[in-house]
Amino acid sequence: MTQPAYPAARAAAARIHAHFERHLATAPQAKRRAAVPDARTIEAMIETAFWASLRREEGLIPRISLAFVAPEAVDWPLIFQRQLPLGAQPLTRLGPAVERPGIHLGVWRDGEQLFVWGATRDLPPFCAVLEVVAPGLLVVKHSRESESGKFVNVAVLQGDEVKIINEQSGSVPDCPDLLTSLIGPETQHAASESVSVLIRLAVSMRAHGRGGSLLVVPANTEHWRESLVQPIQYALTPPFSGLAKLAHGNVSEDLDHRWADAIGHAVDGVAGLTAVDGATVITSRYEVLAFGAKIVRRDGSAQVNEVILTEPIEGARAEIVEPSQLGGTRHLSAAQFVRDQHDAMALVASQDGRFTVFVWSPCENMVRAHRIEVLLL
Numbered sequence: 001m002t003q004p005a006y007p008a009a010r011a012a013a014a015r016i017h018a019h020f021e022r023h024l025a026t027a028p029q030a031k032r033r034a035a036v037p038d039a040r041t042i043e044a045m046i047e048t049a050f051w052a053s054l055r056r057e058e059g060l061i062p063r064i065s066l067a068f069v070a071p072e073a074v075d076w077p078l079i080f081q082r083q084l085p086l087g088a089q090p091l092t093r094l095g096p097a098v099e100r101p102g103i104h105l106g107v108w109r110d111g112e113q114l115f116v117w118g119a120t121r122d123l124p125p126f127c128a129v130l131e132v133v134a135p136g137l138l139v140v141k142h143s144r145e146s147e148s149g150k151f152v153n154v155a156v157l158q159g160d161e162v163k164i165i166n167e168q169s170g171s172v173p174d175c176p177d178l179l180t181s182l183i184g185p186e187t188q189h190a191a192s193e194s195v196s197v198l199i200r201l202a203v204s205m206r207a208h209g210r211g212g213s214l215l216v217v218p219a220n221t222e223h224w225r226e227s228l229v230q231p232i233q234y235a236l237t238p239p240f241s242g243l244a245k246l247a248h249g250n251v252s253e254d255l256d257h258r259w260a261d262a263i264g265h266a267v268d269g270v271a272g273l274t275a276v277d278g279a280t281v282i283t284s285r286y287e288v289l290a291f292g293a294k295i296v297r298r299d300g301s302a303q304v305n306e307v308i309l310t311e312p313i314e315g316a317r318a319e320i321v322e323p324s325q326l327g328g329t330r331h332l333s334a335a336q337f338v339r340d341q342h343d344a345m346a347l348v349a350s351q352d353g354r355f356t357v358f359v360w361s362p363c364e365n366m367v368r369a370h371r372i373e374v375l376l377l
Contacts, residue, residue, distance in 0.1 A: 011162055045066055054135050074123060103120075150200075163313045174364075179372060205355075224281065227340045247263065248285065307358070334348045339367050
């Protein structure tokens with residue numbers, strides 16, 4: 001066999017195939033079940049998507065999502081009269097038509113040949129999806145059992161680097177629900193709507209590209225104020241409760257799509273506050289208390305000198321590092337806030353795309369810093 005044009009595709013294909021085999025074998029019986037792509041199919045899809053990501057269509061980078069699914073396995077498929085070969089050039093030309101979120105090009109096989117049959121928004125549970133995020137940056141993921149919620153990332157490929165998500169990362173002591181939900185399928189880790197909103201906030205914070213900090217503090221307490229400069233420049237009176245009402249309200253099936261639009265706008269509005277210099281403060285019920293807040297060390301508290309750094313990828317080991325190694329002032333101040341406020345959580349987005357969640361670990365008696373950008377792509 002000849003060496004593939006993109007060697008990382010072959011290096012990752014067998015491990016990705018094993019992920020889908022394992023999950024579909026343990027998934028509960030359902031009306032619709034996704035087909036498992038074999039390793040050669042995964043390799044071909046990754047290789048083609050990689051080369052397509054390096055091309056341009058009218059000077060623009062193609063944003064493509066490929067789903068391995070037959071047209072008869074989805075509702076309301078858009079089917080081409082003539083099938084297209086799975087190649088970099090056809091994918092690049094189709095890019096402008098399917099670049100909006102939630103639209104996938106359907107890939108299927110005819111014997112040994114793979115082809116693009118059309119496009120779809122509907123996918124069966126655990127369907128294999130390959131998304132082009134940026135030139136040379138690809139994410140393999142799968143759909144969830146329910147229509148809502150972020151897809152579960154399986155692997156991230158960037159150039160010759162392959163990162164396979166470590167599903168056991170969610171079982172470490174003191175792991176926040178946010179991380180557990182991002183890693184695990186719904187059959188094992190059912191995410192509450194509250195956790196789902198926090199995931200949406202993290203994705204939106206990262207998307208605005210300016211960097212920012214979000215402090216999540218317990219509701220109905222004032223202890224968090226001891227770790228912020230007073231008065232807070234942009235304190236809110238009364239707290240903004242729009243997102244909280246949407247997150248915890250009962251939504252009927254008839255209003256589901258309107259609710260999804262409303263909560264999406266509310267999430268983006270709150271996440272946008274984090275772009276302002278300083279931290280945004282919300283309660284665990286998603287009431288917005290303030291933004292532009294300056295973090296200080298609480299009186300009588302020790303300075304944070306070390307944190308435990310983890311990343312949910314295979315082969316990565318927990319390290320004890322200085323907070324300054326994680327980034328700049330945002331990371332250091334977030335680590336200090338959690339050091340002083342053990343029942344709080346801090347989310348920090350960097351301008352370069354890195355995303356870190358800080359929580360207090362009673363087991364280690366230290367701050368844990370979870371690097372999770374590979375789960376948010």
